[in-house]
Amino acid sequence: MPRPVLVVGISVLLFGPYVSGQSKTIALRCGSLFDGRGDSLRKNVVVVIDGEKIKDVAAAAPAGAEVVDLSHETCLAGLIDTHTHILLQGDITAADYDAQLLKQSPEYRTILATVNARRALEYGFTSIRDLETEGAGYADADVKKAINNGIIPGPRMQVATRALDVTGAYPLQGYAPAVTVPHGVQIVDGADQARQAVREQISHGADWIKVYSDRSYYVREDGVLADIPTFTLDELRAIVDEAHRERHKVASHAMALNGVHNSVEAGVDSIEHGNYIADEDLKTMAARGIFYVPTIFVGEYVAQGRAAEGAPVWVKMIQIHEDTFRRAMKSGVKIAFGTDAGGFDWKVNPAKEFSSMVKFGMTPAQALRAGTATSAELLGMKDSLGTIEAGKLADIVAVPGDPLADVSVMEKVDFVMKGGAVVKRP
Numbered sequence: 001m002p003r004p005v006l007v008v009g010i011s012v013l014l015f016g017p018y019v020s021g022q023s024k025t026i027a028l029r030c031g032s033l034f035d036g037r038g039d040s041l042r043k044n045v046v047v048v049i050d051g052e053k054i055k056d057v058a059a060a061a062p063a064g065a066e067v068v069d070l071s072h073e074t075c076l077a078g079l080i081d082t083h084t085h086i087l088l089q090g091d092i093t094a095a096d097y098d099a100q101l102l103k104q105s106p107e108y109r110t111i112l113a114t115v116n117a118r119r120a121l122e123y124g125f126t127s128i129r130d131l132e133t134e135g136a137g138y139a140d141a142d143v144k145k146a147i148n149n150g151i152i153p154g155p156r157m158q159v160a161t162r163a164l165d166v167t168g169a170y171p172l173q174g175y176a177p178a179v180t181v182p183h184g185v186q187i188v189d190g191a192d193q194a195r196q197a198v199r200e201q202i203s204h205g206a207d208w209i210k211v212y213s214d215r216s217y218y219v220r221e222d223g224v225l226a227d228i229p230t231f232t233l234d235e236l237r238a239i240v241d242e243a244h245r246e247r248h249k250v251a252s253h254a255m256a257l258n259g260v261h262n263s264v265e266a267g268v269d270s271i272e273h274g275n276y277i278a279d280e281d282l283k284t285m286a287a288r289g290i291f292y293v294p295t296i297f298v299g300e301y302v303a304q305g306r307a308a309e310g311a312p313v314w315v316k317m318i319q320i321h322e323d324t325f326r327r328a329m330k331s332g333v334k335i336a337f338g339t340d341a342g343g344f345d346w347k348v349n350p351a352k353e354f355s356s357m358v359k360f361g362m363t364p365a366q367a368l369r370a371g372t373a374t375s376a377e378l379l380g381m382k383d384s385l386g387t388i389e390a391g392k393l394a395d396i397v398a399v400p401g402d403p404l405a406d407v408s409v410m411e412k413v414d415f416v417m418k419g420g421a422v423v424k425r426p
């Protein structure tokens with residue numbers, strides 16, 4: 001369980017502003033260090049921080065530095081969750097989702113989002129890619145702005161704003177035709193409308209364009225998870241072309257055969273969920289550097305609830321997902337860490353995904369690199385984030401134990417530094 005919000009608030013007040021860039025020198029005395037560059041732990045290392053950056057990884061603290069004793073801890077680079085929804089509070093069933101869009105104003109949802117942003121940081125996620133607001137407009141861009149301006153605590157954010165899907169494909173659905181209901185996405189049909197929406201979203205602060213490429217999943221007799229693709233290939237290509245032309249990237253929700261294939265063909269930058277990916281598409285992804293963001297934990301989390309609601313396919317998907325994940329590891333595809341937090345309650349620690357990745361076949365070190373170095377690469381920030389080395393931003397967390405022996409200790413982050421500023425300590 002996370003610490004209560006009140007306690008978190010006090011710790012933030014005690015340890016200074018939410019903005020990075022304190023000018024004094026801080027030395028973190030780490031009992032162990034996983035620097036994200038290799039598979040092993042280094043023992044008794046001091047990480048020296050000057051301002052918002054790491055200055056040195058040394059054997060001793062420099063004279064005059066403020067020493068933080070983490071000698072019983074393992075230090076790691078700040079965690080990165082590349083698939084979150086801070087504007088959502090969990091949506092196991094359609095009713096959960098509809099209630100949030102119908103009964104909560106975007107303003108109220110934004111207030112909740114500020115709490116989720118703080119939670120993410122306290123869990124140790126110093127950076128997140130938030131993949132759409134689910135009907136809350138451009139609120140994510142404002143939360144990001146408030147964090148960057150030091151108004152509220154939260155992780156570094158890349159945001160997707162409203163996301164795109166076609167008519168008839170995305171909730172809210174099933175209401176009488178005469179009743180106007182909100183939708184969780186911006187609905188576009190045709191290549192021109194899609195291009196216009198990409199331009200609109202980028203002009204209002206979207207760092208990423210998010211598309212929903214498939215829906216309506218079923219398991220074929222041969223065990224393949226199939227779907228209804230939403231966009232035509234022509235539409236998807238227009239979206240990717242327009243986003244790339246404006247130097248922005250595209251994340252594609254694609255859970256099954258056709259959605260993944262069309263996304264890969266259109267040249268998206270990341271496949272989200274990817275419960276089933278054909279071998280041929282994995283090959284193309286590896287060759288083109290398209291990232292795979294598997295979001296394993298959320299699938300298990302929602303499966304029983306969705307099965308009870310009449311969609312047992314969500315239970316079958318778990319085994320299919322594991323098989324895909326293991327094939328993806330062999331194929332050499334870059335696997336980034338993403339959780340879909342918000343798809344489950346933010347009171348549940350998204351770091352559970354580390355254990356899910358290990359259960360599906362990664363070593364703890366591979367899972368940790370997915371959650372740091374590989375995810376930094378997906379964000380286009382590998383020069384400043386993802387490993388602990390001189391010159392990088394001082395985003396550092398610590399856990400009370402050895403994550404290589406038991407990766408679930410990542411759910412117990414008790415020290416968090418973002419950009420050289422301590423926001424939580426043991």
Ligand SMILES: [Zn+2]
Binds near residue numbers: 083084085131340343
């Ligand atoms: Zn999602």
